[in-house]
Amino acid sequence: MKALVFDGKLRFLDDYPQPRRSRGEVLIRVALAGICKTDIEIIKGYMGFTGILGHEFVGTVVESDNPNLTGRRVVGEINCPCGNCDLCRQGLGKHCPNRTVLGIHGRDGAFAELTVLPEQNLHIVPDGVSNEEAVFVEPLAAAFQILEQVNIERDMKVAVIGDGKLGILVAQALSSAGCSPIVLGHHVSKMKLLRNLGIATCLSEACDMANFDFVVECSGSPGGLEKAVQIVKPCGTIVLKSTIAARQSLDLSALVVNEISLIGSRCGPFRRALDALKRGEVAVRPLIWKTFDLADGVRAVEEATSPKALKVLLKIE
Amino acid sequence: MKALVFDGKLRFLDDYPQPRRSRGEVLIRVALAGICKTDIEIIKGYMGFTGILGHEFVGTVVESDNPNLTGRRVVGEINCPCGNCDLCRQGLGKHCPNRTVLGIHGRDGAFAELTVLPEQNLHIVPDGVSNEEAVFVEPLAAAFQILEQVNIERDMKVAVIGDGKLGILVAQALSSAGCSPIVLGHHVSKMKLLRNLGIATCLSEACDMANFDFVVECSGSPGGLEKAVQIVKPCGTIVLKSTIAARQSLDLSALVVNEISLIGSRCGPFRRALDALKRGEVAVRPLIWKTFDLADGVRAVEEATSPKALKVLLKIE
Numbered sequence: 001m002k003a004l005v006f007d008g009k010l011r012f013l014d015d016y017p018q019p020r021r022s023r024g025e026v027l028i029r030v031a032l033a034g035i036c037k038t039d040i041e042i043i044k045g046y047m048g049f050t051g052i053l054g055h056e057f058v059g060t061v062v063e064s065d066n067p068n069l070t071g072r073r074v075v076g077e078i079n080c081p082c083g084n085c086d087l088c089r090q091g092l093g094k095h096c097p098n099r100t101v102l103g104i105h106g107r108d109g110a111f112a113e114l115t116v117l118p119e120q121n122l123h124i125v126p127d128g129v130s131n132e133e134a135v136f137v138e139p140l141a142a143a144f145q146i147l148e149q150v151n152i153e154r155d156m157k158v159a160v161i162g163d164g165k166l167g168i169l170v171a172q173a174l175s176s177a178g179c180s181p182i183v184l185g186h187h188v189s190k191m192k193l194l195r196n197l198g199i200a201t202c203l204s205e206a207c208d209m210a211n212f213d214f215v216v217e218c219s220g221s222p223g224g225l226e227k228a229v230q231i232v233k234p235c236g237t238i239v240l241k242s243t244i245a246a247r248q249s250l251d252l253s254a255l256v257v258n259e260i261s262l263i264g265s266r267c268g269p270f271r272r273a274l275d276a277l278k279r280g281e282v283a284v285r286p287l288i289w290k291t292f293d294l295a296d297g298v299r300a301v302e303e304a305t306s307p308k309a310l311k312v313l314l315k316i317e
Numbered sequence: 318m319k320a321l322v323f324d325g326k327l328r329f330l331d332d333y334p335q336p337r338r339s340r341g342e343v344l345i346r347v348a349l350a351g352i353c354k355t356d357i358e359i360i361k362g363y364m365g366f367t368g369i370l371g372h373e374f375v376g377t378v379v380e381s382d383n384p385n386l387t388g389r390r391v392v393g394e395i396n397c398p399c400g401n402c403d404l405c406r407q408g409l410g411k412h413c414p415n416r417t418v419l420g421i422h423g424r425d426g427a428f429a430e431l432t433v434l435p436e437q438n439l440h441i442v443p444d445g446v447s448n449e450e451a452v453f454v455e456p457l458a459a460a461f462q463i464l465e466q467v468n469i470e471r472d473m474k475v476a477v478i479g480d481g482k483l484g485i486l487v488a489q490a491l492s493s494a495g496c497s498p499i500v501l502g503h504h505v506s507k508m509k510l511l512r513n514l515g516i517a518t519c520l521s522e523a524c525d526m527a528n529f530d531f532v533v534e535c536s537g538s539p540g541g542l543e544k545a546v547q548i549v550k551p552c553g554t555i556v557l558k559s560t561i562a563a564r565q566s567l568d569l570s571a572l573v574v575n576e577i578s579l580i581g582s583r584c585g586p587f588r589r590a591l592d593a594l595k596r597g598e599v600a601v602r603p604l605i606w607k608t609f610d611l612a613d614g615v616r617a618v619e620e621a622t623s624p625k626a627l628k629v630l631l632k633i634e
Contacts, residue, residue: 046570086528087551095551095575149576211403225569234404234412243573249566252542253363255581256560258412259466262579264572 003112004297004314007050010043012297016052019108019116026119027063028074031317032135033110035304037166037220038243039103043301046243047105054111054314055103058125058134066119075137077121077270078102094267111297111314123270129277135313136284137273139166143173144276145268146239152214154178159212161227162219163190163201165287165311166241170216171199176281181216182209184227187308193286207231216241222248234258239265287311320429321614321631324367327360329614333369336425336433343436344380345391348634349452350427352621354483354537355560356420360618363560364422371428371631372420375442375451383436392454394438394587395419411584428614428631440587446594452630453601454590456483460490461593462585463556469531471495476529478544479536480507480518482604482628483558487533488516493598498533499526501544504625510603524548533558539565551575556582604628 003016021027034056042049055078061069080100081093088096102117103109125134143166152158156179160171163185171194174181184204185191191201202209204227211233217224220242228238229251238260255262276282289310292300297314304312320333338344351373359366372395378386397417398410405413419434420426442451460483469475473496477488480502488511491498501521502508508518519526521544528550534541537559545555546568555577572579593599606627609617614631621629 092551234409240569240573243570247566247568249564251564252557252581253560255579256557256583257581259581259583261581262572264569264574264576264578266573266576 001113002294002316003052004054004294005051006043006053010053010298010301012295016112019114021063021116024065024118025116026061026069026122028059028076028115028117029062029317030057030059030110030112030115032131033057033314033316034135034139035301035312035314036139037164039301040305041243042104049104051103052108052110052112052115053103054109055101056135056138057110057115058131058137059110059115061122062114064119069119069122073125073131073134074122075125075134075270075274076102076117076123077267078104078138079267080107080118080121111294113294113316123274126274126278129274132288132313133277133284136169136287136311137270137277138267140169140173140273140276140282140284141268141270142166142241142266143169143268144272145265146170146216146241147173147177148269149263149265150214150237150239152177152179156213157211157233158182158214158216159184159209159231160216160218161204161224162217162221162242163187163194164218164220167218168194168197168287168310169282169284170218170241172197172282173276174216175199176276189308190310197283197286212236214239218242225250229254229260232258232260234260237261237263239263241265288313291315318430319611319633320369321371321611322368323360323370327370327615327618329612333429336431338380338433341382341435342433343378343386343439345376345393345432345434346379346634347374347376347427347429347432349448350374350631350633351452351456352618352629352631353456354481356618357622358560359421366421368420369425369427369429369432370420371426372418373452373455374427374432375448375454376427376432378439379431381436386436386439390442390448390451391439392442392451392587392591393419393434393440394584395421395455396584397424397435397438428611430611430633440591443591443595446591449605449630450594450601453486453604453628454587454594455584457486457490457590457593457599457601458585458587459483459558459583460486460585461589462582463487463533463558464490464494465586466580466582467531467554467556469494469496473530474528474550475499475531475533476501476526476548477533477535478521478541479534479538479559480504480511481535481537484535485511485514485604485627486599486601487535487558489514489599490593491533492516493593506625507627514600514603529553531556535559542567546571546577549575549577551577554578554580556580558582605630608632
């Protein structure tokens with residue numbers, strides 16, 4: 001089958017072996033997939049992964065133990081836990097030490113004609129949600145994860161650092177929960193897009209606001225966390241959303257003296273993201289930058305690394 | 318008056334001008350004071366402070382607007398907020414940007430015959446609590462602050478990193494709240510002291526335990542936070558108690574992927590610390606290493622920098 005594979009170098013192959021599903025797993029024909037910053041980090045060496053990249057997708061079930069699933073349009077959670085360890089038994093399967101992760105760790109991903117996931121990972125896409133929207137469920141769920149971890153009230157002062165894809169989704173997820181975040185960005189066009197969505201923006205260098213109750217770091221740049229520490233209120237909370245491979249130097253005494261909480265945040269609730277899309281609470285189509293055929297995947301990933309780019313999609317079916 | 322002063326160099330002076338109290342402030346004759354790691358950090362350049370050092374003390378009120386206070390034995394909270402700014406109005410006076418801090422920032426400290434604090438900062442020491450115990454109220458309150466910030470339940474797995482003064486107080490504060498922390502240490506004698514207090518210990522290098530729900534970093538060493546990240550459970554919490562002047566490099570992706578919370582924690586509730594001492598729930602006397610006269614203050618601070626030392630006290634009255 002056709003697949004976009006990383007083995008130290010990124011290549012498009014048209015003779016990659018088709019995956020086989022085990023019992024409890026489902027074979028999915030991928031329709032559309034999204035390129036994420038994590039994919040680009042993997043190509044730089046993050047996680048030491050080799051295999052088919054890709055963890056944001058929408059597709060159709062081809063084969064399953066459950067006949068009701070066959071032919072259904074689905075999206076899929078990316079963590080595949082062992083189900084037997086202490087953490088799995090405590091309901092922390094997402095953090096299972098033996099887990100595989102779609103296109104990230106120990107499991108081929110979705111930049112291919114076919115992919116495989118456990119049945120329990122799948123969510124059926126409602127009729128009112130298009131493929132172009134459903135392909136955003138994974139990153140949008142990650143944005144909603146913040147609301148599962150912290151209690152953000154309507155009248156709180158909230159800032160989002162970073163006007164990239166993740167920042168735009170996070171700002172919308174927070175807005176849908178009733179608060180009014182301001183996004184600190186660097187890119188004129190992305191900040192314009194945000195304002196068109198009704199979200200306030202500020203050029204990061206020009207921002208002289210401070211004492212935010214919550215700051216969500218979505219820039220993935222070394223300066224982002226530094227800025228967050230500067231603008232968060234004492235006893236306030238910084239949520240870290242970006243996975244960066246590099247180590248970062250940090251003034252810990254500022255965290256202690258100002259009693260700041262720093263909370264790491266990763267994958268989130270697919271159901272909540274699908275509901276938000278179904279109800280039209282979040283606009284994802286304006287984030288689509290370009291769509292490439294899978295055969296042009298190497299060029300698509302190059303395009304996705306451009307600082308101006310938003311979401312680059314791969315059309316597969 | 319006699320005072321231990323830092324002006325780029327630490328000196329004992331016997332002709333330092335006596336402090337004058339303003340309206341609302343109280344003049345205190347210091348009986349006993351404790352040397353803290355923060356004092357040693359200040360001598361290394363932390364906070365850029367010059368003046369009389371010292372923020373852990375017990376003393377007797379000499380002059381006050383409130384006649385009921387005169388002659389009473391007191392301890393005092395160290396943060397002196399402006400009372401007028403946004404943060405003060407929100408009840409966050411401890412974090413007031415205009416605050417002075419006893420012996421740390423903009424206000425002479427307690428390593429002197431006399432010191433001054435606002436009346437509202439003072440707590441009367443109950444009769445059953447000796448001066449040698451009361452001098453520990455400030456750091457013990459900082460230990461209890463953890464329990465004001467996070468909800469630690471009895472059956473949770475809790476580790477304290479660092480067997481120094483702060484680690485020993487934190488372990489006792491957590492024990493008094495019903496949980497059973499284990500202290501990861503480096504010093505045979507300090508770990509023996511902890512075991513005599515009924516607290517479990519483990520040599521840090523030899524610790525192969527993991528998946529702690531809570532880890533409290535009290536070592537103030539660069540390796541301490543690294544160790545905390547290694548042993549905390551996914552979705553677990555690390556409390557940072559040490560104020561270190563230096564920047565520290567940190568693998569932020571571990572925080573994000575494992576969804577760890579990192580919580581800075583500083584000064585705490587004096588009333589709770591006094592109550593714990595009164596009820597005998599916490600033993601502080603075993604932490605007294607040596608007591609020096611104020612005139613020997615320079616030597617006392619040298620002694621306090623020894624890795625073997627526990628609490629070094631200055632006898633002033």
